[in-house]
Amino acid sequence: MKELEAEEIAEILSTAELMKMVMTSNNKKTSHLQGKSVVTLFYENSTRTRLSFEMASKFMGASSANISSSGSSVSKGESLLDTARTIDMMSTDIIVMRHNQSGAPHFIAPHLKASVVNAGDGMNEHPTQALLDMYTMKEKYGSLEGLEVAICGDIYHSRVARSNAIGLKKMGAHVRVAGPATLMPPGFDRLGCTVCKSVKEAVEGADVVMGLRLQLERQTKSLFPSVAEYAKFYAIDMATLSLAKPDALIMHPGPCNHGVELPTVVYDCPQSVINEQVTNGVAVRMAVLYLLIARRNQA
Numbered sequence: 001m002k003e004l005e006a007e008e009i010a011e012i013l014s015t016a017e018l019m020k021m022v023m024t025s026n027n028k029k030t031s032h033l034q035g036k037s038v039v040t041l042f043y044e045n046s047t048r049t050r051l052s053f054e055m056a057s058k059f060m061g062a063s064s065a066n067i068s069s070s071g072s073s074v075s076k077g078e079s080l081l082d083t084a085r086t087i088d089m090m091s092t093d094i095i096v097m098r099h100n101q102s103g104a105p106h107f108i109a110p111h112l113k114a115s116v117v118n119a120g121d122g123m124n125e126h127p128t129q130a131l132l133d134m135y136t137m138k139e140k141y142g143s144l145e146g147l148e149v150a151i152c153g154d155i156y157h158s159r160v161a162r163s164n165a166i167g168l169k170k171m172g173a174h175v176r177v178a179g180p181a182t183l184m185p186p187g188f189d190r191l192g193c194t195v196c197k198s199v200k201e202a203v204e205g206a207d208v209v210m211g212l213r214l215q216l217e218r219q220t221k222s223l224f225p226s227v228a229e230y231a232k233f234y235a236i237d238m239a240t241l242s243l244a245k246p247d248a249l250i251m252h253p254g255p256c257n258h259g260v261e262l263p264t265v266v267y268d269c270p271q272s273v274i275n276e277q278v279t280n281g282v283a284v285r286m287a288v289l290y291l292l293i294a295r296r297n298q299a
């Protein structure tokens with residue numbers, strides 16, 4: 001999101017509107033990516049991101065394939081660059097990559113003919129998640145300008161929070177963040193966000209309330225006393241939610257730890273668009289792949 005201009009974000013979001021019409025129609029086939037090939041290369045687990053890129057590629061007629069670190073020569077010790085070059089040499093147009101190291105896609109991209117899409121790099125960014133989140137907000141409110149967005153939970157480990165903070169600011173929205181002090185990285189104020197002292201303070205009067213998963217797999221030391229205590233102080237429950245605007249959207253990138261960052265009643269409440277986010281993820285990834293191929297064709 002750091003590299004995208006506001007006009008480019010707007011172009012992706014408006015293209016995604018057309019893609020959503022395609023993917024929700026009776027005939028989900030287009031020829032936008034006919035003759036192109038897309039490979040997803042995932043060094044971390046994923047359900048939504050990986051499958052949505054694969055569905056997006058298939059709906060637009062591309063040849064697509066998946067490779068993950070566990071079933072490949074990565075487990076024999078092959079380097080990231082050798083793995084990426086191997087995929088590149090099979091006439092691949094786009095490599096969609098998730099990696100546990102921040103900056104991994106930026107590292108390989110200059111060495112390849114294929115374009116590289118970041119599907120989440122360590123604790124850095126997850127741009128297509130932020131784009132689908134922005135799409136979901138725009139679908140409800142018509143514009144992102146002036147929206148108050150509360151992002152609550154494990155901000156420190158969240159590439160989703162970082163990408164949303166950067167992207168939403170570019171589109172004229174305002175982000176408030178809240179979470180335990182030990183899970184709040186320095187510098188969010190410099191991204192233009194308001195760092196709140198409590199989840200209640202962040203949620204008060206918000207148009208959008210976004211919960212984040214507690215990313216225990218990225219923690220090397222204990223950053224809070226217990227999960228039960230975390231849930232007591234930082235879960236977005238119905239009482240906290242009542243402080244937001246009456247029709248505020250409830251969002252979560254998934255997967256959700258029910259009862260930790262959100263109770264199930266909030267996850268399933270009428271204002272929750274968590275399932276719509278999944279659908280919108282396919283539309284936004286169709287738009288990203290389409291626009292990328294269009295630029296490659298121009299070049």
Ligand code: NCD
Pocket residue numbers: 048049120126129159160212213215253254255
């Ligand atoms: C997020 C991710 O992988 O960063 N999930 C996703 O892409 N839908 C958030 C998470 O794993 O908690």
